Amino acid sequence: MSLIEVKDLVYYYGMRTPFQVTALDHVNLSLEKGGIKAVIGHTGSGKTTLIQHLNALLQPASGQVLFHGEDVNATKESAYRIRFKIGLCFQYPEYQLFENTVFEDIAFGPKNMGLSEAEIDRAVRAAASYVGISEDFFQKSPFDLSGGQKRRVAVAGVMAMDPDVLILDEPTAGLDPRGREMILSMIRNYRDQTGKTVILVSHSMDDVAETADEVIVVNKGKIAMQGTVDDVFSRSAELSEMGLTVPEVTGIIDTLRAQGYDLPAGIYTVDRAADALYRYLTGGRTL
Numbered sequence: 612m613s614l615i616e617v618k619d620l621v622y623y624y625g626m627r628t629p630f631q632v633t634a635l636d637h638v639n640l641s642l643e644k645g646g647i648k649a650v651i652g653h654t655g656s657g658k659t660t661l662i663q664h665l666n667a668l669l670q671p672a673s674g675q676v677l678f679h680g681e682d683v684n685a686t687k688e689s690a691y692r693i694r695f696k697i698g699l700c701f702q703y704p705e706y707q708l709f710e711n712t713v714f715e716d717i718a719f720g721p722k723n724m725g726l727s728e729a730e731i732d733r734a735v736r737a738a739a740s741y742v743g744i745s746e747d748f749f750q751k752s753p754f755d756l757s758g759g760q761k762r763r764v765a766v767a768g769v770m771a772m773d774p775d776v777l778i779l780d781e782p783t784a785g786l787d788p789r790g791r792e793m794i795l796s797m798i799r800n801y802r803d804q805t806g807k808t809v810i811l812v813s814h815s816m817d818d819v820a821e822t823a824d825e826v827i828v829v830n831k832g833k834i835a836m837q838g839t840v841d842d843v844f845s846r847s848a849e850l851s852e853m854g855l856t857v858p859e860v861t862g863i864i865d866t867l868r869a870q871g872y873d874l875p876a877g878i879y880t881v882d883r884a885a886d887a888l889y890r891y892l893t894g895g896r897t898l
């Protein structure tokens with residue numbers, strides 16, 4: 612049985628109004644446990660609508676979402692329970708920070724789950740360590756932090772609920788390159804340390820190339836592709852028809868290949884490009 616199964620899911624905004632939009636159009640998707648799964652797609656393709664169905668925040672017009680084989684919308688009680696199992700971190704989550712201290716903000720979820728003080732303390736410390744927020748920050752106001760730090764505190768708030776699945780909607784949106792790299796390495800670190808399943812929504816192909824174990828491409832409310840980074844990125848012509856372009860570094864390497872340089876295909880990250888160029892220039896040595 613798959614961890615998450617989406618069956619023939621249909622969703623409309625403005626249903627039965629003149630403004631009705633089909634946001635999800637008979638979506639079928641199976642997700643297995645573990646790894647970072649990147650959901651990519653052009654603006655308006657339906658990524659956010661899809662992930663909001665996974666934890667029962669939106670209810671389908673028709674179709675089902677199964678978590679461990681159980682319909683997440685079976686009852687009010689199951690929808691409530693699923694929200695702690697599938698933690699969803701919205702786009703720009705830092706706008707939802709509101710407590711007086713960083714500690715209180717990260718502790719908000721675990722408190723709602725009715726954990727004891729000691730359990731809350733443990734959950735907050737574990738989550739803060741995943742995102743690289745040290746204890747020195749615990750008594751600070753979240754509003755005194757930098758943009759990247761606020762984002763990390765907000766993500767820690769979801770991690771502190773110890774969900775089985777962590778969903779992050781555009782976690783690097785609006786961050787500078789350093790903030791972006793911090794968030795991506797924090798996500799990889801969380802996957803490696805916890806073995807949990809992470810679903811990462813992005814329209815940055817660079818983010819996806821650097822982090823994803825599996826890629827799901829959404830286009831016009833449908834699943835267009837699902838596979839490894841290599842499977843998906845090798846279909847660059849189809850991707851560009853959907854308004855997605857393979858990372859810039861891939862274009863550079865492909866141009867060099869077209870000019871006769873003996874470099875491998877399938878280079879999607881700057882690290883891999885640097886390694887291939889070094890190998891080429893030194894006659895086989897690696898970086």
Ligand SMILES: Nc1ncnc2c1ncn2[C@@H]1O[C@H](COP(=O)(O)OP(=O)(O)OP(=O)(O)O)[C@@H](O)[C@H]1O
Pocket residue numbers: 624625632633634652653654655656657658659660661814
């Ligand atoms: N609250 C809403 N009311 C009406 N239409 C909406 C609403 N939210 C989304 N839509 C429409 O539903 C479709 C899917 O939107 P969705 O936000 O899921 O896409 P997305 O892939 O997350 O886009 P982005 O990359 O911009 O975040 C789009 O056509 C969008 O305009």
Ligand SMILES: [Mg+2]
Pocket residue numbers: 658659660780
């Ligand atoms: Mg979105």
